[in-house]
Amino acid sequence: MAFKMVAVVGASGSLGKPIVQALLAAGFKVTAISRETSNSTFPDGVEVRRADLTSVEALTKAFAEQDVVVITVPAQESGNQNQYVDAAVAAGVKRFIPAEWGFNTRPGKLSPGLASVLGGKTKTVDYLLEQTKAHPSLTWTGIATGTFLDWGFDRGVYGINAATKIATIYDSGNEPLSASTLPFIAQSVVAVLQPQQRADQTANRYYDVVEQTFTQNELLRLFEEETGSAFAVTRVSTKDLARARDEKLAKGDPGAWVLALCLGTFADGCGQAVEEGDIANGELGLQGRGLRGIVRDYLRAKGA
Numbered sequence: 351m352a353f354k355m356v357a358v359v360g361a362s363g364s365l366g367k368p369i370v371q372a373l374l375a376a377g378f379k380v381t382a383i384s385r386e387t388s389n390s391t392f393p394d395g396v397e398v399r400r401a402d403l404t405s406v407e408a409l410t411k412a413f414a415e416q417d418v419v420v421i422t423v424p425a426q427e428s429g430n431q432n433q434y435v436d437a438a439v440a441a442g443v444k445r446f447i448p449a450e451w452g453f454n455t456r457p458g459k460l461s462p463g464l465a466s467v468l469g470g471k472t473k474t475v476d477y478l479l480e481q482t483k484a485h486p487s488l489t490w491t492g493i494a495t496g497t498f499l500d501w502g503f504d505r506g507v508y509g510i511n512a513a514t515k516i517a518t519i520y521d522s523g524n525e526p527l528s529a530s531t532l533p534f535i536a537q538s539v540v541a542v543l544q545p546q547q548r549a550d551q552t553a554n555r556y557y558d559v560v561e562q563t564f565t566q567n568e569l570l571r572l573f574e575e576e577t578g579s580a581f582a583v584t585r586v587s588t589k590d591l592a593r594a595r596d597e598k599l600a601k602g603d604p605g606a607w608v609l610a611l612c613l614g615t616f617a618d619g620c621g622q623a624v625e626e627g628d629i630a631n632g633e634l635g636l637q638g639r640g641l642r643g644i645v646r647d648y649l650r651a652k653g654a
């Protein structure tokens with residue numbers, strides 16, 4: 351039977367919003383599962399269920415009648431997803447999509463530096479594998495997407511500031527990295543759930559979807575060409591960042607996250623880019639936009 355009802359936990363967030371839009375556009379009935387204390391608002395047509403997101407009992411009620419549960423809670427909460435898995439089993443949900451949405455966190459894929467901040471995601475998928483084996487009526491699909499592109503431009507993730515025309519380039523700037531825009535990621539969620547034949551194929555599978563693979567230097571060149579300006583470039587050695595990350599990790603400082611992700615994405619030889627043969631875009635019928643068009647649209651929207 352085709353999936354119809356999709357619950358999204360974190361539906362008001364940076365990623366949750368475009369996923370909800372894409373699901374509605376594809377004809378799914380969407381339920382937003384929102385914190386009891388939240389004032390978030392949702393588009394017309396979305397049912398809202400407020401719940402204690404730490405309670406399996408409350409979540410089981412919130413997931414009633416849902417075919418699919420998609421988790422898009424914030425990164426710092428992504429090590430706390432077991433209660434959603436337990437509630438999905440209890441509520442008779444058929445497909446669970448955990449909060450991966452970034453690096454592939456399967457064993458052996460993360461460097462030790464990244465595992466120190468993303469290990470909670472690995473443990474969640476391990477728990478999901480165990481629970482879906484014990485309760486085969488629940489299936490799962492994991493989606494790794496690389497770094498968020500459009501979202502990252504706004505937050506300085508790529509070290510390129512279109513307003514000030516200043517760029518920070520890590521090491522040589524020639525390390526390839528894989529990344530995806532939020533609309534592309536949202537489309538990947540729809541793609542694993544419909545049509546039904548594909549939804550059957552995507553049961554109990556982990557996918558890497560990638561909209562574009564590029565280097566920081568290539569991205570900087572596009573920003574310079576599209577703005578018609580030369581950017582002032584500062585070069586940073588990631589050896590210094592690694593020292594700062596280790597000091598912050600030792601102190602339990604949450605700033606270690608940003609440094610670990612930066613090192614795992616840009617350091618020479620970090621190997622973040624997904625191998626061409628591992629990218630599932632073709633199998634899922636996904637087509638990414640060109641990087642120049644993505645940069646151009648971003649700059650237009652910013653009036654830069």
Ligand SMILES: NC(=O)c1ccc[n+]([C@@H]2O[C@H](COP(=O)([O-])OP(=O)(O)OC[C@H]3O[C@@H](n4cnc5c(N)ncnc54)[C@H](OP(=O)(O)O)[C@@H]3O)[C@@H](O)[C@H]2O)c1
Binds near residue numbers: 359362384389426502
């Ligand atoms: N690869 C990348 O570059 C990248 C970048 C950013 C994020 N991500 C990943 O994307 C996923 C979603 O992140 P996001 O930035 O979109 O999240 P977000 O916008 O920070 O939050 C999503 C929603 O979760 C709910 N929420 C807030 N605090 C919460 C808490 N303490 N516990 C449970 N729910 C809470 C809120 O919804 P309500 O108010 O409705 O409850 C919020 O709107 C995460 O897995 C993150 O790791 C990846």
